[in-house]
Amino acid sequence: MQQLMRHTGPGYGIERCLYMLNPHLPCQSEFLQGQFVSDVRELLPILEKLIEKNGELPTIVDRHLTAFIASRIRANIDRLLFALEAAQGDAFMTKLGMLSLFAAVQSKHGPDELPHLTAWLARELEPAVDRYQGKSMRDQMRKKLKALSGGGNLVDLHACLNSENALKKDEVAKKKAMREFASAAREIGALESKEFHDSVQRLGWRIASGISTSVSFATAVIVVFS
Incomplete structure (x- = not known):
């Protein structure tokens, strides 16, 4: 007592x-x-x-x-x-x-x-x-x-x-969403990185060069056969 x-x-x-x-x-x-x-x-x-x-x-x-x-x-x-x-x-x-x-x-x-x-x-x-x-x-x-x-x-x-089961289930879903977000953030970061921009720029140059060559060739053909 x-x-x-x-x-x-x-x-x-x-x-x-x-x-x-x-x-x-x-x-x-x-x-x-x-x-x-x-x-x-x-x-x-x-x-x-x-x-x-x-x-x-x-x-x-x-x-x-x-x-x-x-x-x-x-x-x-x-x-x-x-x-x-x-x-x-x-x-x-x-x-x-x-x-x-x-x-x-x-x-x-x-x-x-x-x-x-x-x-x-x-x-x-x-x-x-x-x-x-x-x-x-x-x-x-x-x-x-x-x-x-x-x-x-x-x-x-x-x-x-x-x-407790519902709270644990919610916590598991939260951690999964956080992992997916982190993965997406890394991918976005890679896309925004300098290396990515440089590689895109180089690819752009190659495409532009190819287009320029094609145009020059087509012009020459027109001149020769006109």
Whole structure:
């Protein structure tokens, strides 16, 4: 318990101890707007109703909310809490961290569908698409995000926005494009080099000389046979 008290990151500290020492204490988060939530299974349905009513949540991260989830989910989510702590000061990464927590709650406790919460988080996290370098990949991810936003599944939304395979694929495509660009730049440089200009000039002289000889010969023939 003392270790939890000393850790001041989201999901720890005095709030975490408060919920662990009082297993029936309802969540004290202010943005639950007075809703009584003493069971973690009730949390996401309440958030769903609040978003359906107001169109959004006033804030995405709250110390009481994270501590309540951490103490009641009955699973080790330290990795998710550490990521959330590392994201402090970065609004986008904080939202992504909270999506991870909500997805963990839905995966373990349901409900199966949270259409309003999922759609709102999808809108808030759309900038995640800009992490991809390739335009085709960004377009593909936007379409996938749009499709998932109405599905109500936070687990799928989280998997989409944190797809290591997609990020690796994008990185491979980026490196390939850079190699192709470098190769093209070298070819252009060769074309613009002095040696190339000299060789083109010599070729031009040979062509001009050939044309001149042909013209002289044709003139001589005309003179002789006219």
